[in-house]
Amino acid sequence: MTTPLLPAWLAPNPRLDRDLAFGRDQQFVVNPNGIPELLAELGQCPAHKVTPLHRLPALAERLGVGEVRVKDESQRFGFGAFKALGGVLAVYNVLSGAVGDAYHSSPTFADVMAGKHREVTAKYIFTTASSGNHGRSVAAGAKLFGNRCVIFLPRFTSADKEAAIRARGAEVIRVDGDYDTAVAECRRQAEAKGWTIISDTSWEGYDAIPRSVMRGYTVLVEEVVRQWPDAPTHVFVQAGVGGLAAAVIGYLWAVLPQRPVFIVVEPVSADCWFQSNLAGKPTLASGNADTAMGGLACREISPVTWPVIGLAADWFMTIEEDEVLPARRLFARPLGDDPAIVSGPSGCAGLAGLTRICTEAAAFEALGLDRNARVLLINSEGDLGEPLSD
Numbered sequence: 001m002t003t004p005l006l007p008a009w010l011a012p013n014p015r016l017d018r019d020l021a022f023g024r025d026q027q028f029v030v031n032p033n034g035i036p037e038l039l040a041e042l043g044q045c046p047a048h049k050v051t052p053l054h055r056l057p058a059l060a061e062r063l064g065v066g067e068v069r070v071k072d073e074s075q076r077f078g079f080g081a082f083k084a085l086g087g088v089l090a091v092y093n094v095l096s097g098a099v100g101d102a103y104h105s106s107p108t109f110a111d112v113m114a115g116k117h118r119e120v121t122a123k124y125i126f127t128t129a130s131s132g133n134h135g136r137s138v139a140a141g142a143k144l145f146g147n148r149c150v151i152f153l154p155r156f157t158s159a160d161k162e163a164a165i166r167a168r169g170a171e172v173i174r175v176d177g178d179y180d181t182a183v184a185e186c187r188r189q190a191e192a193k194g195w196t197i198i199s200d201t202s203w204e205g206y207d208a209i210p211r212s213v214m215r216g217y218t219v220l221v222e223e224v225v226r227q228w229p230d231a232p233t234h235v236f237v238q239a240g241v242g243g244l245a246a247a248v249i250g251y252l253w254a255v256l257p258q259r260p261v262f263i264v265v266e267p268v269s270a271d272c273w274f275q276s277n278l279a280g281k282p283t284l285a286s287g288n289a290d291t292a293m294g295g296l297a298c299r300e301i302s303p304v305t306w307p308v309i310g311l312a313a314d315w316f317m318t319i320e321e322d323e324v325l326p327a328r329r330l331f332a333r334p335l336g337d338d339p340a341i342v343s344g345p346s347g348c349a350g351l352a353g354l355t356r357i358c359t360e361a362a363a364f365e366a367l368g369l370d371r372n373a374r375v376l377l378i379n380s381e382g383d384l385g386e387p388l389s390d
């Protein structure tokens with residue numbers, strides 16, 4: 001049998017073993033235990049609402065698949081992106097851990113918010129580097145619990161995103177460089193000043209907080225599991241450093257009886273996962289990460305996520321810049337009676353990936369897509385100050 005020639009922008013995972021069970025190495029990255037309880041606790045919070053999982057039957061018909069459903073994170077907490085789940089929770093985890101160390105008791109979210117243990121928590125100054133959304137989430141967490149916060153932004157982050165971070169009371173430091181330069185500067189200053197970094201990406205010797213950020217993201221995945229009893233057969237997930245992809249892949253792998261086919265989607269200039277997959281180890285992106293998809297503009301993966309994404313993503317693919325607008329438009333002005341969805345450039349990347357696959361017969365077939373396929377997409381952000389021009 002001859003394998004049809006695949007396009008250069010699509011690569012299978014050579015390490016893939018679909019019989020590999022979700023084990024300790026994976027549980028270290030994404031621990032499924034206690035997530036339903038976490039969701040229940042969030043349910044007590046007045047700002048929390050489960051985000052919708054939309055059905056797009058007309059799009060599914062057009063693309064030749066059975067179903068397309070979209071988890072719509074543009075409606076998360078009135079915040080506009082899934083990132084709200086990560087930073088806030090990670091800030092809480094640091095503060096509740098500090099109270100636990102001091103008093104051997106575990107305070108609730110409400111206790112910390114009410115400032116019950118200010119004598120322990122007040123001294124924490126939080127910081128992170130961000131292309132925008134994660135910084136806003138950390139700023140929101142620090143504000144919620146009454147802590148000072150300093151966010152490092154790369155040169156290209158929009159003025160609107162900066163304003164949204166400042167509106168949450170954080171100080172902003174602009175770095176003359178890209179996201180990875182902002183990470184380096186944040187690490188340097190945090191170390192010198194004793195600030196606590198709430199990073200969504202990991203590095204050698206620093207992974208506990210990125211893991212707690214990913215734990216926050218798993219809440220959206222648990223919601224999907226409840227909203228879609230049949231479960232998806234295919235999941236397109238966009239990646240920056242890989243935190244979202246690890247939460248989605250790890251959690252679904254752990255809890256579903258049948259592991260879906262996972263496709264990791266990246267901008268071609270920020271293809272750090274695509275290149276790492278080819279190299280078999282964490283590797284830099286081939287481009288300079290100059291992309292309209294700001295949330296995905298990363299040149300380096302989060303290495304702690306390797307045992308999940310590196311072993312269980314089935315496919316890695318890239319998309320071009322000129323595929324973003326059509327995908328945003330397709331969400332905004334849907335086919336037939338499909339619901340309209342507001343997305344941002346990074347939010348629609350999964351859809352851009354799916355439509356790209358559907359234009360190449362060999363790719364479509366290689367992924368096992370057909371009229372029985374149930375495809376999950378994640379609209380990871382709404383319109384956060386980058387409106388559609390027409």
Ligand SMILES: Cc1ncc(COP(=O)(O)O)c(C=O)c1O
Binds near residue numbers: 239
């Ligand atoms: C809207 C949006 N989607 C996807 C991502 C990618 O998430 P990760 O960096 O965890 O892969 C980000 C990251 O900032 C984002 O802001």
